[in-house]
Amino acid sequence: xxxxxxxxxxxxxxxxxxxxxxxxxxxxxxxxxxxxxxxxxxxxxxxxxxxxxxxxxxxxxxxxxxxxxxxxxxxxxxxxxxxxxxxxxxxxxxxxxxxxxxxxxxxxxxxxxxxxxxxxxxxxxxxxxxxxxxxxxxxxxxxxxxxxxxxxxxxxxxxxxxxxxxxxxxxxxxxxxxxxxxxxxxxxxxxxxxxxxxxxxxxxxxxxxxxxxxxxxxxxxxxxx
Amino acid sequence: xxxxxxxxxxxxxxxxxxxxxxxxxxxxxxxxxxxxxxxxxxxxxxxxxxxxxxxxxxxxxxxxxxxxxxxxxxxxxxxxxxxxxxxxxxxxxxxxxxxxxxxxxxxxxxxxxxxxxxxxxxxxxxxxxxxxxxxxxxxxxxxxxxxxxxxxxxxxxxxxxxxxxxxxxxxxxxxxxxxxxxxxxxxxxxxxxxxxxxxxxxxxxxxxxxxxxxxxxxxxxxxxxxxxxxxxxxxxxxxxxxxxxxxxxxxxxxxxxxxxxxxxxxxxxxxxxxxxxxxxxxxxxxxxxxxxxxxxxxxxxxxxxxxxxxxxxxxxxxxxxxxxxxxxxxxxxxxxxxxxxxxxxxxx
Ligand SMILES: [Zn+2]
Numbered sequence: 012x013x014x015x016x017x018x019x020x021x022x023x024x025x026x027x028x029x030x031x032x033x034x035x036x037x038x039x040x041x042x043x044x045x046x047x048x049x050x051x052x053x054x055x056x057x058x059x060x061x062x063x064x065x066x067x068x069x070x071x072x073x074x075x076x077x078x079x080x081x082x083x084x085x086x087x088x089x090x091x092x093x094x095x096x097x098x099x100x101x102x103x104x105x106x107x108x109x110x111x112x113x114x115x116x117x118x119x120x121x122x123x124x125x126x127x128x129x130x131x132x133x134x135x136x137x138x139x140x141x142x143x144x145x146x147x148x149x150x151x152x153x154x155x156x157x158x159x160x161x162x163x164x165x166x167x168x169x170x171x172x173x174x175x176x177x178x179x180x181x182x183x184x185x186x187x188x189x190x191x192x193x194x195x196x197x198x199x200x201x202x203x204x205x206x207x208x209x210x211x212x213x214x215x216x217x218x219x220x221x222x223x224x225x226x227x228x229x230x231x232x233x234x235x236x
Numbered sequence: 237x238x239x240x241x242x243x244x245x246x247x248x249x250x251x252x253x254x255x256x257x258x259x260x261x262x263x264x265x266x267x268x269x270x271x272x273x274x275x276x277x278x279x280x281x282x283x284x285x286x287x288x289x290x291x292x293x294x295x296x297x298x299x300x301x302x303x304x305x306x307x308x309x310x311x312x313x314x315x316x317x318x319x320x321x322x323x324x325x326x327x328x329x330x331x332x333x334x335x336x337x338x339x340x341x342x343x344x345x346x347x348x349x350x351x352x353x354x355x356x357x358x359x360x361x362x363x364x365x366x367x368x369x370x371x372x373x374x375x376x377x378x379x380x381x382x383x384x385x386x387x388x389x390x391x392x393x394x395x396x397x398x399x400x401x402x403x404x405x406x407x408x409x410x411x412x413x414x415x416x417x418x419x420x421x422x423x424x425x426x427x428x429x430x431x432x433x434x435x436x437x438x439x440x441x442x443x444x445x446x447x448x449x450x451x452x453x454x455x456x457x458x459x460x461x462x463x464x465x466x467x468x469x470x471x472x473x474x475x476x477x478x479x480x481x482x483x484x485x486x487x488x489x490x491x492x493x494x495x496x497x498x499x500x501x502x503x504x505x506x507x508x509x510x511x512x513x514x515x516x517x518x519x520x521x522x523x524x525x526x527x528x529x530x531x532x533x534x535x536x537x538x539x540x541x542x543x544x545x546x547x548x549x550x551x552x553x554x555x556x557x558x559x560x561x562x563x564x565x566x567x568x569x570x571x572x573x574x575x576x577x578x579x580x581x582x583x584x
Contacts (some may be wrong), residue, residue, distance in 0.1 A: 051572060052571070053570070054335075055332070055336070055339060069340045084287065084325070088287065088325075093333075094336075095336070099299075100336075100340035219288070223284035225278050233464075234464040234468060235468045
């Protein structure tokens with residue numbers, strides 16, 4: 012089955028067409044551009060491009076997989092609304108995957124690993140994976156020091172992801188090069204069981220982890236002295 | 237009629253998620269989801285709250301619009317979306333949605349100007365707009381006076397607010413009077429029982445010295461402060477505040493300036509049609525005053541019904557329909573959301 016995969020939770024804007032078969036997942040076409048400020052401009056042309064490259068029409072898609080974040084809100088929503096609207100038109104199911112899983116799961120080769128992406132404001136979005144790649148803590152958002160302490164208590168031996176690169180010193184862990192951003196093939200693999208089983212379509216609810224910045228209106232200041 | 241193009245419009249520039257469907261100048265559906273109640277306790281629209289609400293609302297609102305119109309996305313000829321001006325994060329949800337719909341349904345997409353859409357919506361009620369026309373667009377986010385020479389290709393800005401938007405002044409005065417947010421409808425209701433001549437509030441940028449540089453500009457900040465001073469003085473003197481009279485006098489001052497400048501622009505440009513749009517155009521006094529005064533100058537006022545004055549998807553569809561009819565080329569799939577989109581750009 013031909014599946015569209017999108018992720019816009021990090022500076023890497025990703026679209027891929029993936030063939031999900033009974034025996035595995037194969038990437039047919041793939042576009043990824045790293046630009047933290049142009050998610051809205053980049054994603055749709057990339058979706059268009061992967062369809063064209065694979066010689067596929069939108070109607071050929073059987074399912075859509077989207078990275079749910081966590082990630083900076085504005086960019087994150089681009090991928091989710093793109094996936095949801097395409098799924099709506101085609102009447103195909105949409106499935107969500109925690110974007111950090113597509114970094115941490117493939118990086119956990121036998122030993123626990125911390126996956127992190129940049130949350131801005133000097134914080135990271137992070138989660139910890141056991142040696143088999145199962146998420147055991149997170150996703151959470153905090154300063155790197157809090158993540159580092161938690162990682163130490165879980166005997167984590169390495170960190171991975173763009174957030175780990177940016178805050179390598181604060182984390183105090185060896186950093187793995189790959190994957191730096193959510194991997195499209197892994198996103199598809201993590202949803203493959205649901206895709207093959209024809210599981211019900213899921214609402215693509217972002218993992219915001221933060222409340223909106225807003226303060227309730229306070230008493231009005233008088234204008235008379 | 238059935239061979240006219242079927243156009244879908246998506247609006248998410250502020251706190252309303254709107255999906256409208258038109259065929260030519262005929263409105264087929266206008267579905268709306270509002271996050272206004274989530275903003276009330278903040279006394280104004282919180283951008284991130286609005287953006288989150290758009291993401292949740294877009295798919296169900298689209299479903300409602302399609303059902304209302306009795307069509308599917310496969311029947312649609314083109315998709316128009318507000319690409320600016322407005323709240324950046326809110327616009328981005330609508331623009332990304334429009335692209336998703338366009339890709340999946342293999343339809344062209346038009347990124348359009350929100351303000352031009354406020355002008356275009358009137359064609360759904362009153363038919364094609366004579367050009368040139370003057371447009372007065374007043375809402376919580378914008379207050380502009382434009383010369384509409386060619387709605388498909390470009391409008392000429394004549395003036396705008398130099399401080400608060402007109403709708404913002406309504407919100408702030410409403411709050412001062414203990415009325416709920418958004419303030420416009422409550423001021424309008426209170427004012428009906430009040431005397432518009434009870435208090436002589438200032439008319440910003442109407443003095444001879446201001447007109448030289450700001451003939452078509454607006455200022456509502458001084459008016460807002462004047463109302464606050466007047467109310468506070470009464471409160472300090474231990475007197476009750478005549479809410480209806482304050483509301484009526486304030487509303488009269490706003491409407492007086494808006495109508496005066498709009499009609500001045502019509503006369504100076506030899507234009508016989510004035511279109512009024514935006515949320516404040518739902519104000520009953522503004523509608524009545526504009527019609528009365530314009531009639532004396534032989535100017536025809538066109539104001540859509542209140543439900544079409546506030547932000548909605550139908551206005552975007554109406555502008556999209558106008559663009560398609562005028563043979564304007566669609567936008568590219570990399571079209572950006574532009575929070576500061578200039579008025580001179582009708583579509584990108
Ligand atoms: Zn508006």
